[in-house]
Amino acid sequence: MIDFELSENVQTVQKMVHAVAEQAMRPIAREYDEREHEKPWDFLNMMWQVSGGNPIGGTGERKPKEGPSERNLTMCVSIEELSWGDAGLYLSIPNSGLGGAAVAAAGTPQQKERFLARFSGGKPKWAAMAITEPCCGSDSSAIQTTAVRDGDHWVINGTKIFCTSGLMAAEKSEGFVVVWATVDRSAGRAGIKAFVVEAGTPGMYVTKVENKLGIRASDTATLVFEDCRVPLTNILGSPEIPKTSEGFKGVMATFDATRPIVAASAIGVGRAALDFVRDTLREHGIEVRYGVPAHKLTALERDFMDMEVQLQAARLLTWRAAWMMDNGMRNNLEASMAKAKAGLVVTQITQKAVELLGPLGYSRQLLLEKWMRDAKINDIFEGTQQINQLIVARRILGYSSKELS
Amino acid sequence: MVNFKPTEEQELVRDTMASFAREVLRPAAREADEKNEMPEGVVEHGWELGLVQSGIPEIFGGFGDARSAVTGALLLEELGYGDVALALHLLTPRLFTIPLVVAGSEEQQKTWLPRFVGPEFRVGTAAFVEPRWDFDPTALTTRADRQGGDWVITGRKCLVPLAAAAEAILVYATTADGLAAFIVEKGASGLGVGERERNMGIKALATHPVALDQVRVPDTARLGSTETNLQALIDASRVAVAALAVGVSRAAFEYARDYAKERRAFGVAIAQKQALAFKLADQAIEIDAMRLLTWEAASKIDSGQPATREAALLKHYVSGSALGITDNAVQVLGGHGYIREHPVELWLRNARGFASFDGLAIV
Numbered sequence: 152m153i154d155f156e157l158s159e160n161v162q163t164v165q166k167m168v169h170a171v172a173e174q175a176m177r178p179i180a181r182e183y184d185e186r187e188h189e190k191p192w193d194f195l196n197m198m199w200q201v202s203g204g205n206p207i208g209g210t211g212e213r214k215p216k217e218g219p220s221e222r223n224l225t226m227c228v229s230i231e232e233l234s235w236g237d238a239g240l241y242l243s244i245p246n247s248g249l250g251g252a253a254v255a256a257a258g259t260p261q262q263k264e265r266f267l268a269r270f271s272g273g274k275p276k277w278a279a280m281a282i283t284e285p286c287c288g289s290d291s292s293a294i295q296t297t298a299v300r301d302g303d304h305w306v307i308n309g310t311k312i313f314c315t316s317g318l319m320a321a322e323k324s325e326g327f328v329v330v331w332a333t334v335d336r337s338a339g340r341a342g343i344k345a346f347v348v349e350a351g352t353p354g355m356y357v358t359k360v361e362n363k364l365g366i367r368a369s370d371t372a373t374l375v376f377e378d379c380r381v382p383l384t385n386i387l388g389s390p391e392i393p394k395t396s397e398g399f400k401g402v403m404a405t406f407d408a409t410r411p412i413v414a415a416s417a418i419g420v421g422r423a424a425l426d427f428v429r430d431t432l433r434e435h436g437i438e439v440r441y442g443v444p445a446h447k448l449t450a451l452e453r454d455f456m457d458m459e460v461q462l463q464a465a466r467l468l469t470w471r472a473a474w475m476m477d478n479g480m481r482n483n484l485e486a487s488m489a490k491a492k493a494g495l496v497v498t499q500i501t502q503k504a505v506e507l508l509g510p511l512g513y514s515r516q517l518l519l520e521k522w523m524r525d526a527k528i529n530d531i532f533e534g535t536q537q538i539n540q541l542i543v544a545r546r547i548l549g550y551s552s553k554e555l556s
Numbered sequence: 557m558v559n560f561k562p563t564e565e566q567e568l569v570r571d572t573m574a575s576f577a578r579e580v581l582r583p584a585a586r587e588a589d590e591k592n593e594m595p596e597g598v599v600e601h602g603w604e605l606g607l608v609q610s611g612i613p614e615i616f617g618g619f620g621d622a623r624s625a626v627t628g629a630l631l632l633e634e635l636g637y638g639d640v641a642l643a644l645h646l647l648t649p650r651l652f653t654i655p656l657v658v659a660g661s662e663e664q665q666k667t668w669l670p671r672f673v674g675p676e677f678r679v680g681t682a683a684f685v686e687p688r689w690d691f692d693p694t695a696l697t698t699r700a701d702r703q704g705g706d707w708v709i710t711g712r713k714c715l716v717p718l719a720a721a722a723e724a725i726l727v728y729a730t731t732a733d734g735l736a737a738f739i740v741e742k743g744a745s746g747l748g749v750g751e752r753e754r755n756m757g758i759k760a761l762a763t764h765p766v767a768l769d770q771v772r773v774p775d776t777a778r779l780g781s782t783e784t785n786l787q788a789l790i791d792a793s794r795v796a797v798a799a800l801a802v803g804v805s806r807a808a809f810e811y812a813r814d815y816a817k818e819r820r821a822f823g824v825a826i827a828q829k830q831a832l833a834f835k836l837a838d839q840a841i842e843i844d845a846m847r848l849l850t851w852e853a854a855s856k857i858d859s860g861q862p863a864t865r866e867a868a869l870l871k872h873y874v875s876g877s878a879l880g881i882t883d884n885a886v887q888v889l890g891g892h893g894y895i896r897e898h899p900v901e902l903w904l905r906n907a908r909g910f911a912s913f914d915g916l917a918i919v
Contacts (some may be wrong), residue, residue: 153566153626155852156859158557202913224558415692441785441868444692445911453872460849460869467848468841473561488841543837546815548827 155467161225163301168229171201172236181239183368184521193367196242199275223408223473227415231466232443235420235426239368245324246270248316249409252277253329253345258386266327266347279320281311281330281374281406285538288313289538291331292340295384296376298332300390306378307332307344307354312374315532317372318357326350328374329387338392345387354379365524409533410486411472414493417529418469421462424522428455431508437555447523449535454507460499465493478521484546491539496532501526558856562630570630577803585639588760589902592752594645595626595760602646604675611803616665617673625655625792625854629799636803642759643800646763648717652680652726653785655737655789657873659780664739668724679847681699682726682737683713683766685912693790698768700729700738701887707731707778708737709771719764720748726779727768728786735780735786746771757905789868792857798850798870801878801910807837808885808903816888826888835884842877845858849873882907 157165173343175194183191233241237432247254247270254266296309307330311317320326326437329350335342348355359373383390432438432455439452439459448456468489500525505512512519530536545555562570567809580602584595620671621627630781635643653672656664672678686697709729725740725747750765779786804852813836816827826832852868882904886893893900 152563153561153851153855154557154559157853219557221557324643392877429867441865442790443694444690445694445872447688456869456872460873463869464845464849464873465851467852468845470558471844471848474558474560485844490842491837492845496640517900539835540834540837542615543840544830544833547840548815548833550828555830555833 156253156472157224157228158221161228164225164460165228168232168514169235169550172232176233176236176240180240180368180518181515181521183240184365187358187362187366187367187408188370190243194240195243195245195275195444202244210239211464219394223411223476224470227469228471230415231339231419231422234365234416235423236326236419236483237368238416238522238528239366240422241399241419242315242366242369243319245275245277245319247276247278248320249280249405250320250327250347251403252409254278254281254347254387256408257345259388261346261385262387266462274324275323276326277316277319278326279314279316279372281314281317282311283311286310291537292343294331294333294343296330296332297336298334298344298346298386300383301380302336303383305386307346307348307376307379307381310375311331312373312469313361313532314372316370317374318360318370321348321350321355321372321374322357324350328355330376334390335390335392342392344383344390347385348376348379348381349385349386352379352381358376364527365521366528371494404483406534407481407486408476409482410490410539411469411476411482413473413529413533414465414469414489415492417497417526418462418466420459420522420526420529421465421493421500423450424519425455425458425462427519428504430456430509451507454503458503461496462500465489465496468492484543487534487539487542487546490529490534491536494536498530559850562626566627566630569627570634570842571632572605573634574637576601577634578693581638581642582807584642584894584904585760586899588639590644590896592759592762594642598642598700599646599677602642605646607646608649608653608677609673611650611657612658612669612673616752618660618668618669623654625840625857626796626851627855628796628851632725632796632799634805635638636698636800637807638798638917640804640909641758642733644717644758644761649678649680651682651717651723652724655682655726655779655786656850657755658736658789658856659782659784659786661776663776664779668739671723678723679718679721679725680724681716681717681718682728684728685713685715687714687765689711694735696728696730696735698727698729700727700731700736701731701889703772705775706772709738709740709773711768713766713768714753715755715763717761717763718768719766720752720762726768727766727771733782736782736784737786738773739777739779740768740773741770743769744771744773754909757902758909783845787864788857788862791853791863794867795850795853795863797910797913798853798874799848801874801907802846802850804907805839805843805846805878805881808900808905808907809843811898811900811903812836812888813886815892832888836888839881839884840882846874846877878910879904 179191180257247267251267282291284294286295298305298307320328330348331344333342334344350459354377356375357372358375361371439455472485472489475485505519505523511517564870584598590594608617609618611619616621649672657670700707700709722740726737727740728737746769753763816832817825819826849870853863854872856863856866885900886904889898891899893896
C-alpha cells in the first residue's frame with residue numbers, strides 16, 4: 152500500500168542522527184570550512200565510536216530476497232540529517248564509504264568479508280573510490296590507468312584525481328582505495344576493472360589535496376600509482392574480459408547504490424537552507440500562506456513555496472530509489488532520476504536562499520553562503536547533472552550508449 | 557512504513573481505467589474537441605464503470621467503496637491520460653454526490669443520492685469558480701445570507717460543468733460564518749444558467765456561467781453545519797486535478813518520445829540529439845515527481861490529516877510542470893506539433909486549464 156510515513160524504526164534513527172547533526176556538527180561547521188585541510192579529530196573519533204564502525208555512508212548491499220528491509224531508506228534519511236548538520240563533515244566521517252560500496256556491489260563474498268570486516272572496530276578507517284583522471288571524468292570508460300598482470304600480482308600505473316577521502320583512505324588510516332583501471336585498452340569498457348589497493352601499498356602516493364569551492368572539511372585527493380602491486384585476489388569480480396560490457400556495468404551498478412545517497416545528502420543541505428529561511432521569516436512575523444490564490448502571494452512566498460515543493464519532489468524520488476533497492480528491484484533509472492533532480496534543485500534552492508536574505512545571505516557570519524557552496528558539488532560528483540540526464544534519456548528511449556552518446 | 561506499491565485492488569482499478577482510457581477515451585478525444593461534444597456511447601460506457609456509483613454508500617444503492625484519495629489519484633491519472641474533457645464529463649456528478657456523502661445531512665443524502673445509482677447517467681454539479689481575474693477560493697464573492705429561516709444567495713459563477721443538464725447544483729458561497737455550500741435545485745427562482753462557455757481547451761465538456769440573483773433556499777439546503785470543513789473538499793479536489801494533470805503530461809511525453817525516435821534529421825533520429833534527449837529525460841523525471849507528490853498529498857488526505865499545505869504546493873508544482881511538458885511535446889514535433897492532426901496541441905490547451913481549475917474535480 153502506498154505510504155509515505157516513515158516507520159517508527161526509521162523515525163528513531165532519524166531523531167538520533169538529527170541530534171548528532173545539531174549538537175556535534177553545526178557548532179563546528181564554519182570552523183572546518185575556514186580551516187580547510189584540518190581534520191576535526193574529536194568529531195571523527197566520536198562518530199567512529201557511536202557508529203561502531205557501521206557505515207552510515209553505506210555499502211549499498213542489495214537486500215536478500217526474504218523479509219522487508221529499510222536499510223537503504225534508513226541510510227538516506229540519516230544522511231539527509233547529517234548533511235543538514237554539515238555536508239563537508241558528513242563526507243569526512245570514517246566508514247567504508249564509496250570504496251566499500253564498490254566492494255559490496257562488485258565483490259565476491261570472500262572479498263566483502265576480507266575488505267569490509269575492518270570497519271567494525273579498531274581505529275577510524277576510510278575507504279575511497281578512484282575513478283576520475285586528468286583526461287576524463289564523465290567519460291569513465293576512457294580512463295588511462297592500467298593494470299597489468301605480473302605473476303600473482305596486478306601492477307597498476309596511472310593518475311587519479313578528485314578522490315573523496317583519498318588522503319584518509321590511502322595514507323591516514325588502515326583503509327583502502329578502489330581503483331578503476333583497464334586490463335586491456337583494446338577491449339574498451341569491457342576491459343575496465345576495479346582493484347582494491349590497501350592503504351600504504353608501495354607505489355600509491357597522495358600528491359595533492361584540492362582547495363575547493365565547498366565541502367572543505369572533506370579531503371579531495373590526487374593519487375598517483377607507480378608500479379603499484381596488489382595481489383591477484385584484489386580484483387573485484389571476475390578477471391576475465393567478457394565479450395560484452397557486462398563487467399563494466401557491474402562496476403557501474405555501484406552508482407545505483409550511491410546516487411540515492413548523494414541525492415539524500417543534497418537534500419539535507421537544501422533543507423538546512425530552507426529551515427533557516429523559514430525561521431528567519433518567522434522571527435519577523437512572516438508566515439507563508441498556503442492555499443491563497445497566486446495573485447495574492449508575495450514574490451517571497453512564491454519563491455519559498457517553490458523551494459519547498461522542489462525539495463520534496465527530490466526527496467520522494469530519492470526515497471523511491473532507496474525503497475526499490477530495499478525491495479530487491481533494479482533502480483538504475485530511478486537512482487539517476489533522484490540524483491539529477493536533487494543535485495539541480497538543491498543548487499537552485501541554496502542560491503535562492505542566499506538571495507532572499509539579501510546582504511545577510513552573502514555574509515560568512517551565517518551558514519547560508521556556505522550551504523550554497525556545499526550544495527553545488529551534488530550537481531557534479533557521482534555523475535554530473537548531464538551524465539544522469541544521459542542515463543535517464545537512454546533508459547526512457549531504449550538507446551544504447553552508441554545510439555545516444 | 558514507506559511504500560511505493562499500490563495494493564492489488566488499486567492496481568486492478570487502475571488497469572481497468574487504463575484500458576478504458578486507451579480504447580474509448582483516446583480514440584474519441586480529437587473529434588469530441590472539434591465538435592465540442594461528448595461522442596456517442598462514451599457516457600454510457602463511463603457510467604458502466606461506476607465512477608459515480610462507487611462513491612455512494614450501499615444503503616443508497618451505490619457500491620459503497622471506501623473513499624480513498626490515493627485510489628482516486630491512480631484512477632484519475634489514467635483517465636487524464638485518455639482525455640481530460642471526457643473524463644471530467646463522466647466525473648461531474650461526483651462534484652455533487654461526494655460532498656453530500658462526506659458532509660450532507662441524512663435527509664439530503666436520502667433525497668439525492670439514490671438518484672445517482674440508476675442505470676443511466678444523471679447530472680448533478682457544483683458551482684465554485686467565479687468569473688474574475690482575481691478569483692480567490694478562500695474568499696468567494698458569492699454571498700449567502702440568512703432571511704427568516706431561509707438562505708438568500710447572490711453572485712456569479714463560471715466553469716460550471718454540465719450546468720444546463722443538472723438536476724441540482726451545489727453552490728459555494730461566503731456566509732457570515734465562513735465558506736458554505738447550498739443545494740440549489742434546477743429551476744429555482746433567480747437561478748440563471750447562461751449559454752455554454754467557449755474556452756481554449758477542455759472543449760468537449762460543456763461548462764456554463766451561472767448567475768444567482770436572490771436565490772432563496774431553505775436552511776435544510778445548506779450542506780452540513782457550520783462545523784463542516786469544506787477546505788478539506790477543496791484540498792481533495794486539488795489533488796484530483798493534479799492526478800489528471802499527471803495523466804495528460806504522461807500522454808504528451810510518450811507521444812513526443814515516440815515521435816522523436818521516428819523522426820530523422822541530419823541522418824539520425826532526433827531523439828539521438830542530446831538537446832532533445834535531455835529535455836525528454838527532464839520531463840520523465842518531472843512526471844515521476846508530479847506523481848509522487850500527488851500520491852503523497854493523497855495519502856495524507858486518506859490518513860485524515862490536514863493537507864492544505866500539501867495540496868497548495870502540489871497545485872503550484874503541477875500546473876507549471878504540466879504546462880511545460882505539454883508545451884515541450886508541441887516543440888518536439890516542431891511545425892507538426894502546431895497542426896491539429898497531432899494530439900499534442902490539444903494536450904497543451906487542456907493542460908493550461910489546470911491552473912484555472914480550482915474545485916472542478918472531486919474524487
